[in-house]
Amino acid sequence: MQQRISLLVIFLITLLFISACGKNTGDNGEYPYGHYKDDEMIGTVWEVNKNENSIVVDISEWEKRDRKGPDMTDEGYTYTAKLTKETLIEREDGTLASIDEIKKGQKVLVNPPRGNDFKGIANEIILLEMSYEEKYARLLSHIDGFNIVVMYKDGKTLPTEIQESVYENVMNILEGTEHRAVAAWVPYDENYVLDYKEALDIEQFPVVLVFNQEELLFKAYNVDDLYDFFKNFN
Known part of the structure; x- marks a missing residue:
């Protein structure tokens, strides 16, 4: 029997920090994060709290998908979620997964996305495949050097x-x-x-x-x- 785990999401998007001086100077055109879709909330896992049955997901880029650049402030947003018994956790290929397989830095898609009608419950978490650049983002140089x-x-x-x-x-x-x-x-x-x-x-x-x-x-x-x-x- 297919086991489903549900995710009760604490309905709070936390402002991590705002840098008045720091600017995002991305070179992806007028909308640096415009490739994100409204109905596909994608982020990166920051914390996995098994004792509290919760995870924290950084959704900063998804939140900024409609903002114009390059003069964009560097505030970040997190999505804190608490696990219950009804939300399906699976890999991108459709195979089942569990909270034990969610690691820090994992790229995830959470359904439904946060919005005006968001009730605080996620129906599905998908563990997405990650590129080499995404896996090594903490180490690769972000300058020409x-x-x-x-x-x-x-x-x-x-x-x-x-x-x-x-x-x-x-x-x-x-x-x-x-x-x-x-x-x-x-x-x-x-x-x-x-x-x-x-x-x-x-x-x-x-x-x-x-x-x-x-x-x-x-x-x-x-x-x-x-x-x-x-x-x-x-």
Whole structure:
């Protein structure tokens, strides 16, 4: 018998933050998020709270589908949902799924979409297939240059040499060249939709990863190897 799980959605869209100075300068034309459809509310899972039988979905881009760009403020919106027994959870290919299979970062479609007549109950959650770019969005560079990612286990103290000074030292190495770089410190999350430790064959933490806009270029476990990479990069 097909098991159905229902989702009682807390009828609240939470304003996460508003940046008066920060602007979204997307280059997708007049409506940066115009590819989203009114009747297909798509977002990304931020939290899975099994003890509370709830999930939190980031629907910021879907909420902004009718807004003109590029001068768009960077506020975010979340959709908090509580699980009961009637909403169907399934994969995009139609096979059944459960809350145990929902991971942080998972792209989902929730039916029905939030609207003026929304009663707070979702009939269906579909776990959507994700592209390479979507799975690696936290790591790929969002500029025409390098993204230096220090990945570490949360709660562990980072060695001094791979704290903020590592970025400053790389920028000193790149000074006078045409290369640009940004940096991010990302805690390893084994409950993320893609296990980066397995996917990137990471042997230990912390690890320093260098990405461009398309792929991983370099992986290092000590800063000297990282600095040598940039000194020798052509």
